[in-house]
Amino acid sequence: MKVLILSGDYVEDYELYAPLKSLEMLGIEAHVVCPDKKAGDKIQTALHIVDGWQTYTELPGHPFxxxxxxxxxxxxxxxxxxxxxxxxxxxxxxxxxxxxxxxHFFDKNLPVAAICHGLQILSAAGVLQGRSCSAFPMCKLDVVAGGGKYVDFEAFSLNAHVDGNLVSAPAYPAIGVWMREFIKLLGVKIQL
Structure with missing residues (x-):
């Protein structure tokens, strides 16, 4: 099984590395791509920290x-x-x-996992019409403008929301539950 991961410069570090490693752990081949770049090219990730200011602080993350x-x-x-x-x-x-x-993924009704500001891309693609989803609170207007219903979780909650083939979450603290729901949508069964 293969999963595609979209990325680009200043992708949130945790939201790239944690899903990638989760999928690898399950034996799922994950392909990370960025427009106009090829295998072996590097992108810069970012760490976004909410530290009491009116917006978050952005620090360089790990090169990828x-x-x-x-x-x-x-x-x-x-x-x-x-x-x-x-x-x-x-x-x-x-x-x-x-x-x-x-x-393409929405037309084929294939599982899509989007988190935080990733919902901006889904909104622009026109695939949120009539759907409900979560996102980082500052992306609520993007979700609504794209025809979606915004699910209001606290920004750093451990919640994910599933609507059909779409699983969404507000930010990186929810990566565990977000990926768990995505893996279920992929049909992967984990036995303990």
Whole structure:
């Protein structure tokens, strides 16, 4: 099984690395791509810290080496899509190629996991119409503008929301429950 992970410079560090490692742990092949970049190119991740200011602080995270070349992906090979947050959704939501990827997964009703600011890309792709989802609180207007119903979880809660093939969460503290629900949507059974 293969899962596609969208990324770009200043993707939230935790929201890229934790899903990637969760999928690898389960034997799921995860391909991380970024428009106009190829396998082996590096992107810069970011750590976003809420520290009492009116907005979050952004610090450099770990550099990340892309696993696959964006131009070479074949969408029909993937069972699901992960859209992390951070700052990259802010600019990639203007890239029609990224929007077409998102539309493909929704058209095929395949599992999609989006977290934090990742919902900005889904909103721009026009796939939230009539759906409910969570996102970072500052993205509520994006969700509503995209025709979605915003599910209001506290920003750093441990909640994820599932609506059909979409699992969403407000921010990185929810990665565990968010990925658990995504893995269920993929049909992966874990026996303890």
């Amino acid at each position: 080496e892309l696993t696959h070349t964006f131009a070479d992906i074949k969408l029909d090979e993937y069972a699901g899509l992960v859209v992390p947050g951070g700052r990259f959704p802010e600019y990639q939501r203007y890239d029609q190629r990224v929007l077409d990827i998102v539309k």
